[in-house]
Amino acid sequence: MATLPVLGGKVFLTDSGGAKHLVKAGCDIFMSTGVTHRLTEILGFAAGFALGFEGKDATHPGQRIKVSEMGTALLGQAVAKPVGSGKGTGLSVIIRKRKNWDDIAWRFTRQDGS
16 A cells, blocks of 8 residues: 655555545545546536526526525435425526627547547
């Protein structure tokens, strides 16, 4: 098992089931290459979406989007849901491409150019 110094703590490089993981000593944090890859894909999509589109509040035009109050997540749910969701209330947003961005083509590449 290799040990790497990180910010005063230790990070162990382990091999579990054929996949290499970084395990921070004293924590249950696992960062595999797959997790890093998925995180990069999600952040890339979110950044492109935020740049290329705009959102407006459908219920109150001309005002800032107001995020709904969040309820408590139940056991087995990944995230909390807005209070009143599924009952015709909650967040209503109109999403459109930004003006003058209609001819923009998005392309995501890896560092090696593929």
